[in-house]
Amino acid sequence: MTYLNKPVLHHPKLKANALGLTHRDYEGKVSTLCAGCGHDSISAAIIQACWNLSLEPHRIAKLSGIGCSSKTPDYFLGPAHGFNSVHGRMPSVLTGANLANRELIYLGVSGDGDSASIGLGQFAHSLRRGVNMLYIVENNGVYGLTKGQFSATADRGSASKRGVSNSDSPIDMVSLALQLGATFIARSFSGDKTQLVPLIEAAILHKGAAFIDCISPCIAFNNHPGSTKSFDYVRAHNEAVNTLDVMIGRETITADYAPGTTREIVQHDGSTLRLHKLADDYDPTDRTAAADYLQRRHAKGEVVTGLLYLDPAPRDLHAGLDTVETPLNRLGDAELIPGAKAIERINAALR
Amino acid sequence: MQATDIANPDYFHKVVDCQWACPAHTPVPEYIRLIAAGRYTDAYMINWRSNVFPGVLGRTCDRPCEPACRRGRVEKAPVAICRLKRVAADKKDDVRAYLPKPAKQHNGKRVALIGAGPASLTVARDLLPLGYQVTIYEQDPKAGGMIRSQIPRFRLPESVIDEEVGYILGLEPELRLGRRVDSLKAVLAEGYDAVFVGCGAPRGRDLEISGRKEAAANIHIGIDWLSSVSFGHVGKIGKRVIVLGGGNTAMDCCRTSRRLGGSDVKVVVRSGFEEMKASPWEKEDAMHEDIPILNYMVPKAFLHKNGRLTGMSFEKVRAEYDTKGRRNLVPTGEPDVTIECDDVLVAVGQENAFPWIERDIGIEFDKWNMPKVDAATMQSTLPKVLFGGDAAFGPKNIIWAVAHGHEAAVSIDRMCAGLNPSQRPAPAVTVMSQKMGIHEWSYDNDVSNDARYKVPLRPKAEALGDIKLEVELGFDARLGFAEAARCLNCDVQTVFSASACIECDACVDICPMDCITFAANGEEKDLRARLTAPALNPTQDIYLQTGLKTGRVMAKDEDVCLHCGLCAERCPTGAWDMQKYLLHTTQAGHACRSSR
Structure with a gap:
């Protein structure tokens, strides 16, 4: 961390997006996390993605639980709505907020402790219900705030900073998400913003439950030779199955790739995801094949990253519940009070 | 692109834009920090060593440093460097104890200076403590040259001139005032080891x-x-x-x-x-x-x-x-x-006019009737005759005259030691980490957001009533402190060590100016376009370091770096460090004679 606020002075040639905002306008308070924390890079990637998409910061709601990762919403999108919930309960609060106002963009920020331990049940249900959100887990494999005990995502056999080996099986959040029915699933690495930023953009545009498992090395407790979530380990074992371009509207397509290696997927909102295939045998629209591929690679100690699964026509919780389009805070008496006749009709139906 | 060689003293010197732009290479940020600390005497002495006339220049300098100031590239106006110099001069204590004393014994070498303006007085100051016997010829009744004759008193009080010229006269040169030199041949006939012409552009x-x-x-x-x-x-x-x-x-x-x-x-x-x-x-x-x-x-x-x-x-x-x-x-x-x-x-x-220099004594003149002068050594084609100030290359300003004076003094000192004056001495450079603790630096890295302060003026009616009344009142201690805080400390350099870097991106994310990029290497032109914020100012270097684990390079655009040190504060491994780069030009004396 630093005791200073980031100076307000900025590069004189800073570009503005469609809203006339610079990326500095999407920042939050200065981070209090340890210097070099992967979570700060993820915050920077979120800032970059929201700026790229020209999102209005005040139309975004960021929700989190407890932990290092859950502190980060304070460090990006200062003008956005924020809710720091009870440990592991972010998914429920987010679901409730989304039901009350579907017009905001929902950003659930959590960690491996918050989502894979205390909040595992909450995590599961928000994905299976198809809440329209980006659920991002900043996954470092340790409890950083309590001095680096293994978390539920730590690989069996990986060592703690003191050299103790982990004997428990890890929870693979991507595999869980595949099984639970999330419609956008990706894994990325805080040290690779070229991959991470387009994934965040695509996930925000996705109208369904989007989940990103982002490996984020804990500099203080889990960036040592025995770790499988260190910068060196992830860089050495990172197997990206694809990279991504996000295209919105009629933006000219200029990128030039060898034929046969790219695949375009049009999302429900009209945005196009252009995937550059890196692994020949990987099909991101096949849920069971994806699960199979991930398990095989994980067994070899590899970390598969990229857009792992996408259902271009997702189902949203609102569709299932047939809720009203208008946010609840904008419904007036006319909509909320059915009147005596309607009550009579209902009563009559129950007699 | 090749990795930057920071062992070359010019590299970090160029990053200190003000010092690089100053003809005398005054360590500007160093004295500005001393002003902020209230150490006015020390700030004055830093100036005095480099530019000889801090009180005069703090009121009259042409300020080549200010258009160069980095602050002017990141917001509206540069730091008021010139007027801060005056703060040091106004608020200092008695500095006489810190000044060199007249030489106890002569070294047997005699030097004549024509004209008692800033160029000649600089030569005198540099040579007198070394034991040179210096004779100054001046047409006016008092020493000072154009500082005294042409700058009006309402901009520069005579007391300031007397004080700073006095420091040099205190070193006991021989003065021949009130007499115009009308033959260089006659001066040379007196057998001087070197003659310095600093007579200005008097016409x-x-x-x-x-x-x-x-x-x-x-x-x-x-x-x-x-x-x-x-x-x-x-x-x-x-x-x-x-x-x-x-x-x-x-x-x-x-x-x-x-x-x-x-x-x-x-x-x-x-x-x-x-x-x-x-x-x-x-x-x-x-x-x-x-x-x-x-x-x-x-x-x-x-x-x-x-x-x-x-x-x-x-x-x-x-x-x-x-x-x-x-x-x-x-x-x-x-x-x-x-x-x-x-x-x-x-x-x-x-215009310059040299009717008093005979054309048959070995000094060549060009087609504009100006002497041919070597820009490094200040020597004419007659090696023992040197030129400086306006007399050398036409009208410039005081700070250039001072710079010429220093260089001429080095040439004379080397010449008199039997050394080749064309070989110029390297500057004295120290580079030292400023880290005091985890988030503590020995400089104030919290960048001030204040706009440039105006120097208070005397009310107009009063100022116009008396030609000797100084118009500018100068910054008081409070304003001086606030203005000094605007300095970005560009001499505190961002030094990167690739072997310690784990490429976590923390520096890239925190940098308020988007200066830092980790990317694949390429030709400079290509790389400049690919940086986090494109580097569009070709006069400012890219600091490039290779040797990272991923094979990428670290490229930092020096152009608008605030030297706030946040990259170093956020760096988990100390790959970034803030190191103060202090450069003093080498002046006449034993150090200038060490290279042969």
């Missing part, structure tokens, strides 16, 4: 147009007139005055006129207002004293009646640019403008 250009002779009584050459005012020979001028010319001398002439009875003073320039040679702040000061500046008017004739000046006529012109971008002044066809006046001051430029 003001005249304007030979119709009526010049007839109205001569009320037409004055600007620099001569200013000199007469300075020495008390002239005490008044007519009510209506026209000043011709757009340089700093013209600004001094018009403002002096306002104080000697001129109530209706106008400046008339041939070119456009923007192209005037005068510094922007000098133009501002003139206009503040109700002096209009009329542009695009070419003098046509001095008008006179019964042998007395009555006014001037001007032709109106406009600027046209040809295909090569050269400017031509073309008549607009409008009728000529006549301006009535009682006196005219001609300040249309200065």
Whole structure:
């Protein structure tokens, strides 16, 4: 961390997006996390993605639980709505907020402790219900705030900073998400913003439950030779199955790739995801094949990253519940009070 | 791109834009920090070592440092470096204990200095403590040169000149005042080991147009007139005055006129207002004293009646640019403008004149009748005769004269030691980490958001009433501190060590100016375009380091770095460090003789 606020002075040639905002306008308070924390890079990637998409910061709601990762919403999108919930309960609060106002963009920020331990049940249900959100887990494999005990995502056999080996099986959040029915699933690495930023953009545009498992090395407790979530380990074992371009509207397509290696997927909102295939045998629209591929690679100690699964026509919780389009805070008496006749009709139906 | 060689002293020197731009390479951020710390005497001595006349320059310097100041590239205005220098001079304690003492014994070498202006006095200051026997020739009754004769007292009080010239005279040179040198041959005949010509550019250009002779009584050459005012020979001028010319001398002439009875003073320039040679702040000061500046008017004739000046006529012109971008002044066809006046001051430029240098003594002159001078050694084609200040390359300013003086002194010292003066000594450089604790640095890295402070002025009516009353009051301690806090400490360098870097991106994310990029290497032009924020200022270097684990390079655009040190604070491995780079040019003395 630093005791200073980031100076307000900025590069004189800073570009503005469609809203006339610079990326500095999407920042939050200065981070209090340890210097070099992967979570700060993820915050920077979120800032970059929201700026790229020209999102209005005040139309975004960021929700989190407890932990290092859950502190980060304070460090990006200062003008956005924020809710720091009870440990592991972010998914429920987010679901409730989304039901009350579907017009905001929902950003659930959590960690491996918050989502894979205390909040595992909450995590599961928000994905299976198809809440329209980006659920991002900043996954470092340790409890950083309590001095680096293994978390539920730590690989069996990986060592703690003191050299103790982990004997428990890890929870693979991507595999869980595949099984639970999330419609956008990706894994990325805080040290690779070229991959991470387009994934965040695509996930925000996705109208369904989007989940990103982002490996984020804990500099203080889990960036040592025995770790499988260190910068060196992830860089050495990172197997990206694809990279991504996000295209919105009629933006000219200029990128030039060898034929046969790219695949375009049009999302429900009209945005196009252009995937550059890196692994020949990987099909991101096949849920069971994806699960199979991930398990095989994980067994070899590899970390598969990229857009792992996408259902271009997702189902949203609102569709299932047939809720009203208008946010609840904008419904007036006319909509909320059915009147005596309607009550009579209902009563009559129950007699 | 090749990795940057930070062992080359020029690399980090260039990052300290102000110091690099200063002809005398004054360590600007170093003394500004001392001012902020209230250590005015120390700040003064840093200046005194480099530029010899901090009190004078803090009021009159042409400030090449300020347009170069990085602060001017990240917000509206640069740090008021010049006026901070004055704060150090105004608020210092008695510095005499820190000054060199007259040499206890002579080294047997004799040096003559022609002219007692800033260039010669610098040579004297550098050589006298080493034991040289120095003789100064000066036409005026007092030492100081143009500092004393041409800069009006309301900009520079005589006490400041006396003090700083006095520090040098205290080193006991031999003074031959009040006598003009009219033969260099005769001076050389006295057997000096070296002769330094620092006589300035003493001749003001005249304007030979119709009526010049007839109205001569009320037409004055600007620099001569200013000199007469300075020495008390002239005490008044007519009510209506026209000043011709757009340089700093013209600004001094018009403002002096306002104080000697001129109530209706106008400046008339041939070119456009923007192209005037005068510094922007000098133009501002003139206009503040109700002096209009009329542009695009070419003098046509001095008008006179019964042998007395009555006014001037001007032709109106406009600027046209040809295909090569050269400017031509073309008549607009409008009728000529006549301006009535009682006196005219001609300040249309200065020239060098060397009628006193014999052409057969081995000093070659070029086609403009200027001596051929080596820009590094300041030597003429007669090696023991050196030139400096305006005498060397035409009119410049005090700080250039000082820089020339230092270089000439080095040449003389090396020459007298039997060494080749063309071999120049390397600067003395120290680079040291400023880290004091986890988030603690030995400099204030919390960047001030304040806008540039204005120097308080004396009320106009009062200022115009007395020619000796200094107009600018200078920053007080509080304003001086606030202005000093605006300095970005560009000498505290971001030093990167690739072997310690784990490429976590923390520095990239925190950098408020988007200076830092980790990317694949490439040609400089290509790399500049691929940075987090494209590096569009080619005069500013890219700091490049190789040797990262991923094979990428770290590229930092030095252009707008705030030196806030947040990259180093956020760095988990200490790959970034903030290190103070202090450069002193090597002056005459044993250090300048160490390279052979």
